[in-house]
Amino acid sequence: MNDQTTILPECDRIGYRYKTRGRTISEADIIFHGGQTGDQFSGHMDAEAAKATRYGQRIAHGTLTLSIAMGLKFTTDGVSGANRISYGYDRVRYRGPVFIGDTIHVEVEVTKSEMEERHNNRRRIVESMNVLNQRGETVLSVDHILVRWI
């Protein structure tokens, strides 16, 4: 495993950190996501009913925030994306509401990077992600598991 350490891409090394660009979440995003997924819960779709919730207004679907967070990590520079597939997520936690007009971005840190035991030509990388709004509050956290073929 030592050999690979020297030729390990920067983005696969434990401690590697980066921030993504930001994305403002709009009313249209929530309405469309509710339509595309079928999740028509009042807390997303009915401003009047939402007044009676603890938030007092409509909030984004967790899946909308999660999907956009993953998309914000997509880059067109062809480096990190190559040979890495999205294996799954662990510990997806919805930590706070996302309101219409909030802007989210993602802060990422590689917290795990090791060759798999069973498939010794595959490296498993974990990017721990915190999704923050414009007030610096964490709205979502997730460990994104990626796999790269060597």
Place this chain on the structure above:
Amino acid sequence: MNDQTTILPECDRIGYRYKTRGRTISEADIIFHGGQTGDQFSGHMDAEAAKATRYGQRIAHGTLTLSIAMGLKFTTDGVSGANRISYGYDRVRYRGPVFIGDTIHVEVEVTKSEMEERHNNRRRIVESMNVLNQRGETVLSVDHILVRWI
């Protein structure tokens, strides 16, 4: 915990199972999701480039499949949804590709249901979900953690 067992809603009991309706995934879904999230990876957006992948065609974003799977669990009958919030997910695993024209549905089983130690007026329920395509293949699995206030 015994008291609650007798008044526990069916949908909160370990072993409770159900299947959702189905949803056919279209090319438009993938293109829109890629646009809404910013994930413009060729494997989703470029049919020519996708011919050179192991799948030979474009595939849906994992987040699209996950989002629609969660939406398929939304029901308008007001029973299970009430007082339950989506806390997060564990062990989200992308198990197989979803192609244009595939139809997915979700099979759900409650695998955990217990009062929380720290917040003793909250019950934590885990719905273990398998997302299947029309050939019966599992494309995604996830443990959905829900919390209900008592």
Place this chain on the structure above:
Amino acid sequence: MNDQTTILPECDRIGYRYKTRGRTISEADIIFHGGQTGDQFSGHMDAEAAKATRYGQRIAHGTLTLSIAMGLKFTTDGVSGANRISYGYDRVRYRGPVFIGDTIHVEVEVTKSEMEERHNNRRRIVESMNVLNQRGETVLSVDHILVRWI
């Protein structure tokens, strides 16, 4: 006809009433509906021109309000939907404007329920619908004709 009265589903009985959930109408809904239908009338698409109308602002297309009202009646509980098809509407009347930000819901009452003469295995049900905004004003009324095979 007496036999059926005892086994008639609640939702098919004259006098049966229910309210739907609500839906807030957004600017995006109007713009998209105008695009999808081709109805690009200034009163929907041009905020400046709309200032000169009696409403002083843009309004939703009648067909948008009607379509969403019908969709609000869709439920995933499988009871009322089964074996009932949408035969048509009578007396669709646009009673008032729907503005961006208004929230609509539907109040429904079954006002007719009888076996058809010509097709004696078919029951015709009329759901009289009033679509209300958040101020309690009726914006649209329609008699929805449904047919159920016995």
Place this chain on the structure above:
Amino acid sequence: MNDQTTILPECDRIGYRYKTRGRTISEADIIFHGGQTGDQFSGHMDAEAAKATRYGQRIAHGTLTLSIAMGLKFTTDGVSGANRISYGYDRVRYRGPVFIGDTIHVEVEVTKSEMEERHNNRRRIVESMNVLNQRGETVLSVDHILVRWI
């Protein structure tokens, strides 16, 4: 009432006929309409379940066909549209299915045109519409009631 007969716009005269342009209905239209309205009925959204229906495939929502039919009547020439508002519809009848890939157009005939008794500065016009597919089959018929201020 005779005076107006001589200055009646052609489009307000009984017997006036016209055909609209056509519009091909896509899978994306159905998926979006189902999302925007919340009508997620399997017959529209699930190709596998739709195989078991009498149609053998997914069909468009009646409200989608009706909305697009109304939109096809919108013209940018400023003649017929001016001073006429959409009052409502009578006898909306869903006559046949609309499948993905079908192309619809509307054939219109003015069947009523009279000054209103109660509001004698208003003329009520009825445009009887038949919506046809590319095989010449009628899929929808509706009497569109329009009102023009004189």
Place this chain on the structure above:
Amino acid sequence: MNDQTTILPECDRIGYRYKTRGRTISEADIIFHGGQTGDQFSGHMDAEAAKATRYGQRIAHGTLTLSIAMGLKFTTDGVSGANRISYGYDRVRYRGPVFIGDTIHVEVEVTKSEMEERHNNRRRIVESMNVLNQRGETVLSVDHILVRWI
């Protein structure tokens, strides 16, 4: 060439002028266009980052404004559109920002109209377009080259 001058359609004559209807640009338009095209530049998609630009807020993509401007020239009256194809544009100049909520319309003047030398059954027409916002400021100008077969 003289012969055609007498039978030249009004819309093909130098000096012919017209104004289009207006269209209000929404946040949803910008988000969708950014998604459909892949142009996710912060100045369009991130309200917080946009505060730091010279405009202080998000702006529409130039291609969105250009596309809608071209669409505003589409009419359903069948006169100008017939036999004219869109050959291309010269001197597309982005002259000013378009903000969320701005309403644009187009002012058009035919500045060129001549038979082509190489294809003497084709007439080339140039429609010089200025796209204005509701404050009368020019946000975009373009020479639209159209070709009509005689």
Place this chain on the structure above:
Amino acid sequence: MNDQTTILPECDRIGYRYKTRGRTISEADIIFHGGQTGDQFSGHMDAEAAKATRYGQRIAHGTLTLSIAMGLKFTTDGVSGANRISYGYDRVRYRGPVFIGDTIHVEVEVTKSEMEERHNNRRRIVESMNVLNQRGETVLSVDHILVRWI
């Protein structure tokens, strides 16, 4: 002007070339673009009418192809995008049809790069673009004028 030549970013140098990723154009793209822009021309929206055209099928709007071509040049690597604004286009020429299912990409070459006379802290760069389909045919060409502040 010599000083700058040595510190000129690669992407600003005459002769600099690159290719973008690809994007498959779908029926949904065309329908949505027609809706968003108001260009409802039959050649885009009516498959039956399109059979009678020289192409025999529907084609994409030129503005759709142009917008997606511009978006394909957007990269998230922050190098070329910084300090460069889109000034406009010259010689936009629609060279061939784009059909549903075609995949386009862009080939770019910097053909001009000079300091502006009037604003001597601004460099004007021209990226000459050819948009190709999967058969290698050029469907669109355009000179994209960019301006960078020094």
